[in-house]
Amino acid sequence: xxxxxxxxxxxxxxxxxxxxxxxxxxxxxxxxxxxxxxxxxxxxxxxxxxxxxxxxxxxxxxxxxxxxxxxxxxxxxxxxxxxxxxxxxxxxxxxxxxxxxxxxxxxxxxxxxxxxxxxxxxxxxxxxxxxxxxxxxxxxxxxxxxxxxxxxxxxxxxxxxxxxxxxxxxxxxxxxxxxxxxxxxxxxxxxxxxxxxxxxxxxxxxxxxxxxxxxxxxxxxxxxxxxxxxxxxxxxxxxxxxxxxxxxxxxxxxx
Numbered sequence: 061x062x063x064x065x066x067x068x069x070x071x072x073x074x075x076x077x078x079x080x081x082x083x084x085x086x087x088x089x090x091x092x093x094x095x096x097x098x099x100x101x102x103x104x105x106x107x108x109x110x111x112x113x114x115x116x117x118x119x120x121x122x123x124x125x126x127x128x129x130x131x132x133x134x135x136x137x138x139x140x141x142x143x144x145x146x147x148x149x150x151x152x153x154x155x156x157x158x159x160x161x162x163x164x165x166x167x168x169x170x171x172x173x174x175x176x177x178x179x180x181x182x183x184x185x186x187x188x189x190x191x192x193x194x195x196x197x198x199x200x201x202x203x204x205x206x207x208x209x210x211x212x213x214x215x216x217x218x219x220x221x222x223x224x225x226x227x228x229x230x231x232x233x234x235x236x237x238x239x240x241x242x243x244x245x246x247x248x249x250x251x252x253x254x255x256x257x258x259x260x261x262x263x264x265x266x267x268x269x270x271x272x273x274x275x276x277x278x279x280x281x282x283x284x285x286x287x288x289x290x291x292x293x294x295x296x297x298x299x300x301x302x303x304x305x306x307x308x309x310x311x312x313x314x315x
Contacts, residue, residue, distance in 0.1 A: 079247070081287075136160065144160070184218075252266040269307055
């Protein structure tokens with residue numbers, strides 16, 4: 061199955077579309093999971109918790125191990141662009157993807173994109189955010205009644221600013237692709253397989269791996285459903301393979 065990026069067709073295996081979230085508190089746990097899942101998933105996502113706990117040294121170690129093309133740095137840094145550009149420029153080059161919040165606004169997005177070497181993804185609306193949250197934050201009725209409208213509006217803004225793509229829910233990815241075109245990357249967290257229970261889950265706008273890929277996601281991000289899958293049922297490796305099977309089935313259904 062191929063994807064389109066910058067007008068070029070890129071062949072991807074089903075597992076290449078699976079991003080595993082290294083949302084653990086320390087280096088030891090993270091590298092143990094990398095060793096376990098290397099070859100089973102496409103990219104590894106390094107988020108804020110682990111980056112702050114271990115620093116850029118872990119990022120270098122991860123890149124040395126799997127290669128920068130397989131690392132997604134998800135920090136969602138938020139500040140004025142001049143303040144952000146300094147630390148962003150100190151980050152190791154050659155990473156696959158990097159995130160910033162879309163609500164920095166179009167001018168800031170454009171300035172950051174033009175001042176960095178990364179494929180920048182704009183985070184549209186967090187998958188933990190509900191319509192009630194948007195209402196409480198003062199958004200117009202059309203957005204809290206249908207968060208997809210806000211997601212699409214921010215996706216269009218991000219594309220016009222030069223972002224490579226967005227982070228959005230699998231519920232909204234079809235509308236994003238329709239508005240922004242097939243070469244605009246869509247990375248979808250909030251993935252919850254029907255067979256994986258997550259205790260104390262804070263995700264709200266969720267879909268299964270099959271649904272996200274069927275709707276047009278280029279990549280899906282999965283953390284807890286893989287990381288906490290019972291060892292009695294095969295542990296993280298078995299869970300990752302089950303997710304990849306769903307990805308493959310969704311891709312087959314679109315052919």
